[in-house]
Structures are given as structure tokens and as C-alpha cells.
Amino acid sequence: MIYLDYAATTPMCQEAIAAYAEAASVYFGNESSLHDIGTKAKQLLALCRRELAAMINGEAEGIYFTSGGTEANLLAIRSLAAAYRHKGNHLITTEIEHASLHHLFKQLETEGYTVTYLPVDRFGRIRLADLERAITPKTILASIQHANSEIGTIQPLADIGRLLRAHGVLFHSDCVQTFAKIQLDVQDIRLDSLSVSAHKVYGPKGVGAVYINPRRHWKPVFPGATHESGFRPGTVNVPGIAAFITAAQQLHRRMADEQSRLERLRNRLLHAIAAKQLPVTVEGHPDFRLAHIIGLSVAGYEGQLVMLECNRAGIAISTGSACQVGLQAPSRTMLAVGKTPEEAKQFIRISLGAATTEAEIDQFVSTLERLTSA
Structure with a gap:
């Protein structure tokens, strides 16, 4: 067919399949375990963080691995919004975000947040003037996708980032469709957080990641969670992450x-x-x-x-x-x-x-x- x-x-590439098999057999330990087998898994996980951070020009301390793009979006928005809730309750997004974000923002409206859904032009791009008008003293975060998953339109993230940074508004972007496809530089774009997914880059399903600028505060969505520095619960999928990073590197290089x-x-x-x-x-x-x-x-x-x-x-x-x-x-x-x-x-x-x-x-x-x- x-x-x-x-x-x-995407189908998993052969390099990712090989990386998964090796990690699953050699680095099978729980990375939270204190013995040497756990330490080997932890060292591989640390290497994966550094490699992913390098591909987006970020910092390894800001990488948190998740179960995919949907969870990455949810945890990024909720953890940042909760941390800055004392500064305001207004959020900005667009009318064309991925379903995971659209449904999340609808849910947040029932929890005391107000949300502005920016319109787009006939090509699917937001207007910077609309974004600037939407910002209020209570605006704490904006989530604007890098590119649309249905029509492929790319948003002007660098211009958006400059505008939001000037107004002190946090900037998250769903980069699931663009990661390792086009250049992605969190410093240049002034992104505070982003989400990516393995199965869009020839890696395994069930793996993704969030990047949050280490200088931004976040509040755990799951209090008491011990994995991923408290960002999420659950034993870390080291073989899946190794396969994800291997696949991403292969695609990023070419x-x-x-x-x-x-x-x-x-x-x-x-x-x-x-x-x-x-x-x-x-x-x-x-x-x-x-x-x-x-x-x-x-x-x-x-x-x-x-x-x-x-x-x-x-x-x-x-x-x-x-x-x-x-x-x-x-x-x-x-x-x-x-x-x-x-x-x-x-x-x-x-x-x-x-x-x-x-x-x-x-x-x-x-x-x-x-x-x-x-």
C-alpha cells in the first residue's frame, strides 16, 4: 500500500529499532534505582537529554520526557499556568491548535481561566496585531503552534516570541509537526516551552518530550511525583527515549x-x-x-x-x-x-x-x- x-x-526507522533493542537489553534498569544497573540507565537518559537539547539549542536541565505529544502539551501548559496563576488568569491560543490543546483550554475555562482564541487569515496564519490587542495585564501565557498539522502553515514564531517577551507573557509552542523537519531554536524564537513527539520523526509511539526554559518556574501537575524531576509520575521509558533520540538525530542530520x-x-x-x-x-x-x-x-x-x-x-x-x-x-x-x-x-x-x-x-x-x- x-x-x-x-x-x-511514521514507521520506526531501522536505527531507532536497533537502539530500542540495545537499550532494552543492556540499559534495562530503572533509572531511579541506586545500583549500577540503574545508574547505567540514568546515564543513557542524561545523554538523551543533552542530545535533544542540542537539537533545539536548549539546555539539558529543561528536558522532560513524556508519553507523547498530547501529554507534553497538557503538562507544559498546566504546570506553567499553575506556577504563574498568582500573576493572572488570562491565556491566549489560536482557533486552529491541535485537539489536545483545544480541549485543554476549554477545560481550563471551567477552572477559572479566561482564554482568547486568536483568529487566523485565509492561509491559517495569526495576525500579530490581533495577538498584541489580546494581551492584558492578566495575561500569563500564550500557546501558539509552530505549524498546523492539517494545512502545514507555519506561524511567525520569532516575531510572536519577541512580542510576548516584551509583554512578559510566557510562550509555549506545539512543535510536534516541525521538530527535526525545519530549524527550531528556542533561544532565537524566545520560547519558554515546547512539545515534541517521537512517532512523528520515525521513532516509537508512546514517547515525547517537553522543554521548559530552566529559568521559568513550573508547578507539578501530580504532587509527589518523583520521576523526571517531579514533572510526571511513572517509570521512565529509557529504551523508547533512546529510540526517539536516535530517530530524531537521523532526521535532524539530513x-x-x-x-x-x-x-x-x-x-x-x-x-x-x-x-x-x-x-x-x-x-x-x-x-x-x-x-x-x-x-x-x-x-x-x-x-x-x-x-x-x-x-x-x-x-x-x-x-x-x-x-x-x-x-x-x-x-x-x-x-x-x-x-x-x-x-x-x-x-x-x-x-x-x-x-x-x-x-x-x-x-x-x-x-x-x-x-x-x-
């Missing part, structure tokens, strides 16, 4: 070459759609977007039908974020960029990855052509 759903998850290759594949897809005059609209920003995520609206066809027809033809695509599959409501992102509910349901997402070839792109376009000309 042709796999064009890498934004949902980042520029891989992005160029994905850009060529993207252009091949879009040029073919245009040449065949298919009833398809490309969603997202034309310039500020990830190469590997391509959001498309197929006029006159519900995305679910297109997805099922592609599946019948042996091609795996999606109708949006995997975390929203099964919901009847149309994509929040599509509604936020100005689509009607009917138009929003015509959305599909193609996401490219390490094994994607030109022949696979051509086969997808041919399938789309057969469907729309029937």
Missing part, C-alpha cells in the same frame, strides 16, 4: 536534504493537479508552510469519500488530524480559514515522508483524476 499519511504517524526532496515531490503533485485541471484547491500558506503536509479541497466530493476511494486503490491518505478521526464536525482549521461547513468537509490531507517516491505521487494524482472525472 502507498502510504501518504506521515503527519499522522534535514536540509530531506526538505529539498520533499519540496520537489510537493511541486510534482501540485503541478500535476494544475496540468490535469482537477477540481482541487490547495489549502494553507503558499510560502510559509511545511513541505511535507499538503491540504487539499476537492470540489463536489466529501473528503471521507475521497479517502475511501484512495484506500480502495491502495493509497493511504487522511481527512485531517488523526486525533479527530470519527468526529462528525468539520475541521476546525477549515472553518477558521473561512470555509463553510460543507466546504470544510471536502478537505483531505496528503503528507509525505522518507519512503515517498515520484511514482507514488503520480499514482495518487491518477486516482484523484479517475475519481473526479467519473
